[in-house]
Amino acid sequence: MNLPKIHSITKKILVGALGAFLGFFLLFHASANLLILRHDGGEWYNAFCHFMGTYYIVKVLEIGLFASLLLHAVMAIWLAIENKRARPVGYKKPTRSKTHRGSKVQMWTGILIFACLIMHFTDFYFVKIGWVQGKYMAKSEDVVTLKTIQPEAFNYAEQHCEYSAKGNWLGNFNADDKAVLEAASLEVEPDFYHKAREKFKILHIVIAYLFFFVVVWFHLRHGFPAIFQTFGLYNYKYGKAIEVLGQVFNWVVCLMFTVTVLGVYFGL
Amino acid sequence: MKFTLHIWRQENARAKGHFETYPIDGISPDCSFLEMLDILNEHLINDRIAHPVCFDNDCREGICGMCGLYINGRPHGNDDGITTCQLHMRKFRDGDEIWIEPWRAKPFPVIRDLIVDRSAFDKIIQAGGYISTTTGGVPDANMIPIPKHAADMAMDAASCIGCGACVAACKNASAMLFVGAKISHLALLPQGRVEAADRVRKMVCKMDELGFGNCTNTYACEAECPKLIKRQNISRLNRQWIGALFGRDRRE
Numbered sequence: 001m002n003l004p005k006i007h008s009i010t011k012k013i014l015v016g017a018l019g020a021f022l023g024f025f026l027l028f029h030a031s032a033n034l035l036i037l038r039h040d041g042g043e044w045y046n047a048f049c050h051f052m053g054t055y056y057i058v059k060v061l062e063i064g065l066f067a068s069l070l071l072h073a074v075m076a077i078w079l080a081i082e083n084k085r086a087r088p089v090g091y092k093k094p095t096r097s098k099t100h101r102g103s104k105v106q107m108w109t110g111i112l113i114f115a116c117l118i119m120h121f122t123d124f125y126f127v128k129i130g131w132v133q134g135k136y137m138a139k140s141e142d143v144v145t146l147k148t149i150q151p152e153a154f155n156y157a158e159q160h161c162e163y164s165a166k167g168n169w170l171g172n173f174n175a176d177d178k179a180v181l182e183a184a185s186l187e188v189e190p191d192f193y194h195k196a197r198e199k200f201k202i203l204h205i206v207i208a209y210l211f212f213f214v215v216v217w218f219h220l221r222h223g224f225p226a227i228f229q230t231f232g233l234y235n236y237k238y239g240k241a242i243e244v245l246g247q248v249f250n251w252v253v254c255l256m257f258t259v260t261v262l263g264v265y266f267g268l
Numbered sequence: 269m270k271f272t273l274h275i276w277r278q279e280n281a282r283a284k285g286h287f288e289t290y291p292i293d294g295i296s297p298d299c300s301f302l303e304m305l306d307i308l309n310e311h312l313i314n315d316r317i318a319h320p321v322c323f324d325n326d327c328r329e330g331i332c333g334m335c336g337l338y339i340n341g342r343p344h345g346n347d348d349g350i351t352t353c354q355l356h357m358r359k360f361r362d363g364d365e366i367w368i369e370p371w372r373a374k375p376f377p378v379i380r381d382l383i384v385d386r387s388a389f390d391k392i393i394q395a396g397g398y399i400s401t402t403t404g405g406v407p408d409a410n411m412i413p414i415p416k417h418a419a420d421m422a423m424d425a426a427s428c429i430g431c432g433a434c435v436a437a438c439k440n441a442s443a444m445l446f447v448g449a450k451i452s453h454l455a456l457l458p459q460g461r462v463e464a465a466d467r468v469r470k471m472v473c474k475m476d477e478l479g480f481g482n483c484t485n486t487y488a489c490e491a492e493c494p495k496l497i498k499r500q501n502i503s504r505l506n507r508q509w510i511g512a513l514f515g516r517d518r519r520e
């Protein structure tokens with residue numbers, strides 16, 4: 001099969017640029033997730049999720065994000081196919097050159113990221129688009145309005161929810177509650193705060209997510225410094241500093257995720 | 269010293285090759301690797317055992333880049349910053365098994381035994397690795413002011429001998445270190461900067477067309493280069509390429 005023609009360095013730049021975009025998303029995602037550690041009944045975190053779920057620019061970015069992930073993987077696999085073809089007859093003795101081993105596992109860590117993302121989406125994102133059930137919440141002002149129109153639905157909501165500290169959101173409805181409240185034409189959306197707090201109390205889920213973060217760490221351990229090289233920013237003067245910067249970025253991202261999950265597990 | 273040699277034998281470019289095992293004894297530790305192969309060949313010819321083992325070599329002092337052999341998993345053998353002709357048998361232990369293979373890459377087809385056709389590199393140079401004006405006589409050294417660090421970097425890049433170890437070592441058979449070096453020693457100097465964008469475009473296109481792999485920032489090339497060419501040159505190549513995409517001759 002003949003693959004279409006994109007120059008080797010251009011392909012690399014695409015992999016790198018899309019990887020960088022995904023990396024910055026991770027930084028953003030990881031910092032926002034720290035809000036889960038606030039004991040505010042999801043006030044801040046759910047407000048953030050609400051914004052993410054409804055603001056139109058975010059929706060556009062979300063499409064961009066999925067496209068980037070896909071294109072990043074496609075380009076990387078394309079590079080790998082070409083690279084296999086560049087050496088049809090291999091060596092008998094395995095290499096003993098001193099190389100950055102990271103690049104050799106990029107493909108495998110990438111595929112593991114994909115697998116872990118399926119788990120992660122089942123837990124959260126698919127709830128949002130309604131493919132799986134989860135925890136739900138409603139705006140408390142909407143619920144209060146309900147009091148005058150449909151008192152029995154209001155009573156139901158009160159009995160089945162947890163009030164958040166400031167009371168903008170009434171959360172922790174399960175799927176049955178959702179059905180009842182939606183029947184009373186209340187707008188119900190995912191309650192990721194309670195969902196996360198529930199998920200990360202379960203040991204095997206915590207372990208699975210920690211595994212996920214380790215995989216991401218390995219992928220970015222090679223990835224971040226590689227971006228600078230690919231964009232021609234690695235030079236004699238700042239080479240080492242850039243390498244360190246990449247690793248710091250990687251640690252910050254992965255540690256923020258880890259702290260969130262472990263924080264919930266140990267009831268921080 | 270005594271060794272067991274496993275050497276790739278292949279009649280011609282189309283033939284199917286295989287490893288042949290030859291024991292060898294009485295080798296001085298001060299013998300160079302190529303001298304050791306000479307001794308083996310003498311023995312193969314005189315005792316009518318086989319055709320001599322074909323391998324490339326010319327200067328035998330690390331400047332021509334002909335003597336590319338993949339020895340026990342490393343191009344130019346188990347030492348840093350040397351060519352095979354600069355490798356001595358004292359680097360091995362008595363009784364070692366030594367596997368000797370040709371460079372492996374699609375653009376470097378085996379011609380015979382351990383000799384590969386490296387004219388792919390020449391084609392890359394022909395595509396753009398030159399300055400297209402007549403340079404005339406030698407001008408006074410101070411006519412064109414060149415910063416010392418630029419001259420140094422250009423000189424370092426110019427020390428590439430085109431041996432192909434970078435391609436041989438790379439898991440992707442990528443020629444980026446070679447092309448990076450060839451781009452750099454010109455782009456860093458005022459005379460070369462004029463055509464920089466055009467040059468990088470032509471050389472990279474040729475490199476892709478010849479079937480070299482894509483760089484994945486593994487840096488095996490840098491670890492194996494006998495002239496210690498640095499990966500900063502690949503970074504510069506990428507930078508020049510990005511500049512060329514926007515039609516600019518990048519100033520280095």
Ligand code: HEM
Nearest residue numbers: 015016019022023073076106107110111223226227230484
């Ligand atoms: C959160 C998701 C991901 C992030 C943040 C990410 C980030 C990165 C970065 C920054 C690079 C370095 C680019 C360069 O060499 O300049 C990279 C390389 C790579 N990624 Fe990803 N990646 C992600 C997901 C994936 C997935 C799902 C795959 C699927 C197979 C994948 C496969 C690869 C491969 C094979 C490379 C190596 C390409 C090369 O070395 O040239 N990545 N990634």
Ligand code: SF4
Nearest residue numbers: 428429431432434493
């Ligand atoms: S860059 Fe180094 S390894 Fe590659 S051809 Fe030049 S001298 Fe040989």
Ligand code: FES
Nearest residue numbers: 328332333335353
């Ligand atoms: S024979 Fe010239 S470099 Fe080895």
